[in-house]
Every structure is written in C-alpha cells, then in structure tokens.
Amino acid sequence: MDIQEVAFPQQVPFEVAEAEAVKAEAARLLREQISQELWDNQVALRRFIRSRGYREPDLSVLSNETQARYYQARMKPDFAFTKGPWPFLLFLFRRVRTEFHRGQKLVPVPVEDAKVREEAAEDELLHRVNSEAIKVFLEKHLSDPSELTIYLMTYLEDLGPVAIAAQLGIDRKTVTARLRRAEKRLRSAPPDELSNLR
Structure with missing residues (x-):
C-alpha cells in the first residue's frame, strides 16, 4: 500500500x-x-x-x-x-x-363569570379541607409542620415553589424537597384510610 x-x-x-x-x-x-x-x-x-x-x-x-x-x-x-x-x-x-x-374563532369566558365559578370552587375546596377527617389525615401523615404547611400552600393556595420560598424565607430547593417528601408520605398511606376520605 x-x-x-x-x-x-x-x-x-x-x-x-x-x-x-x-x-x-x-x-x-x-x-x-x-x-x-x-x-x-x-x-x-x-x-x-x-x-x-x-x-x-x-x-x-x-x-x-x-x-x-x-x-x-x-x-x-x-x-x-x-x-x-x-x-x-x-x-x-x-x-x-x-x-x-x-x-x-373562540371567545374567552367572561372574567366576571370565571371569578364567580372560581370563588365557588375555592369555597368547595375550603369546605373539604376544613372537614375534620381530612385535617386529621393530613396531620397524621404529615407530622412535620413544614411539610404540612408547604403541602397546603401548594394545593390549597395554588402557590409555586418560588412564592412559597419567599413567604417562608427558605430556599426554593428546600420547598421542592419537602413537598416531594410530603407527597411521598401521602402516597404511601394505607388504602383503607384513603377510602374513608372519599
């Protein structure tokens, strides 16, 4: 070659x-x-x-x-x-x-109607969260007060990790980690306890 x-x-x-x-x-x-x-x-x-x-x-x-x-x-x-x-x-x-x-070629839902529906949905959600069974369930399975607070702020108040971190004065990554821990604890709850809440 x-x-x-x-x-x-x-x-x-x-x-x-x-x-x-x-x-x-x-x-x-x-x-x-x-x-x-x-x-x-x-x-x-x-x-x-x-x-x-x-x-x-x-x-x-x-x-x-x-x-x-x-x-x-x-x-x-x-x-x-x-x-x-x-x-x-x-x-x-x-x-x-x-x-x-x-x-x-759509028209959005008027804001006034949307606000009324949103307020009704929030009232229903507050009613369910205020029920004693759910309170006991959350307190039992989320014994860490910070996890419970972050969980409620996320799902009740519809806040994101950045907003929660700002309100609580902690790091965003800490908020995300605690939320994941709380969700994991709730997923591992016994099925019979979950069926009692429905």
Missing part, C-alpha cells in the same frame, strides 16, 4: 475546537438560564391567563405556546430585555392570545 493512498482525518486547529467548546458551553448556560426564568414565572403566568377568563384546555395551550415563544426569542443571539422576563412574557401572551382567537 502506498503512503499516498492512506487518508488521514482532517485535524481541527486547537483554537477552532476551543472556540466551539466555549460557544457550546455558553449555549448550555443560556438554556439553563431560560429554563430557570420560565420555571420562576410559570405559576404567575398560569394565574394571569386564568384571571383573563381562560380554563383548561385553553389555559395550558396558551401557557405552553407563550413559554415556547419566550424560549425561541431568548435563544436568538441578539436578544436583550427592555424590562425583564415577566413583562416580556405578558407581551408574548397577548400575541399568542390574538393568534389563538384568530385561529380558533
């Missing part, structure tokens, strides 16, 4: 490889930052959309499309905020909502 016939892989100069590695790391960090921004504003965005009269499945469609557009815009190299993540999310939601109504 002649030496001329052997093909060697083309070598990439070190500077080029290093520059590509730096770009890849910067892109990874940007994706993480965008994901964190969306996580921090997810509950607030859903509440805002709900306050405009939307309910499932439209609420999830609008929320998901708004977040997808936020992600696409933030990934552009020349992107810069003028006021921050929350105002930009609201701007995108208004555009998504307009396109949603043009495509679906």
Whole structure:
C-alpha cells in the first residue's frame, strides 16, 4: 500500500475546537438560564391567563405556546430585555392570545363569570379541607409542620415553589424537597384510610 493512498482525518486547529467548546458551553448556560426564568414565572403566568377568563384546555395551550415563544426569542443571539422576563412574557401572551382567537374563532369566558365559578370552587375546596377527617389525615401523615404547611400552600393556595420560598424565607430547593417528601408520605398511606376520605 502506498503512503499516498492512506487518508488521514482532517485535524481541527486547537483554537477552532476551543472556540466551539466555549460557544457550546455558553449555549448550555443560556438554556439553563431560560429554563430557570420560565420555571420562576410559570405559576404567575398560569394565574394571569386564568384571571383573563381562560380554563383548561385553553389555559395550558396558551401557557405552553407563550413559554415556547419566550424560549425561541431568548435563544436568538441578539436578544436583550427592555424590562425583564415577566413583562416580556405578558407581551408574548397577548400575541399568542390574538393568534389563538384568530385561529380558533373562540371567545374567552367572561372574567366576571370565571371569578364567580372560581370563588365557588375555592369555597368547595375550603369546605373539604376544613372537614375534620381530612385535617386529621393530613396531620397524621404529615407530622412535620413544614411539610404540612408547604403541602397546603401548594394545593390549597395554588402557590409555586418560588412564592412559597419567599413567604417562608427558605430556599426554593428546600420547598421542592419537602413537598416531594410530603407527597411521598401521602402516597404511601394505607388504602383503607384513603377510602374513608372519599
């Protein structure tokens, strides 16, 4: 075999490889930052959309499309905020909502009707939580007061980890860990106790 016939892989100069590695790391960090921004504003965005009269499945469609557009815009190299993540999310939601109504030819539930229905649902939920059987059940299986508090704030007050962490003065990761522990404890409760609550 002649030496001329052997093909060697083309070598990439070190500077080029290093520059590509730096770009890849910067892109990874940007994706993480965008994901964190969306996580921090997810509950607030859903509440805002709900306050405009939307309910499932439209609420999830609008929320998901708004977040997808936020992600696409933030990934552009020349992107810069003028006021921050929350105002930009609201701007995108208004555009998504307009396109949603043009495509679906739907009218949202009037806000007044939605508020009345939401208040009725909240009253029913409060009534169920205030019932003695559920109180005893939660207190029995969530003996850690912080887990009980975080569980109730999440499912009764519909707060996200960031809002709970701010109210309790603890880290968001601590809130998430305690909520997971509480949910795990409740899932492991005996089935006969759960059937008594229905």
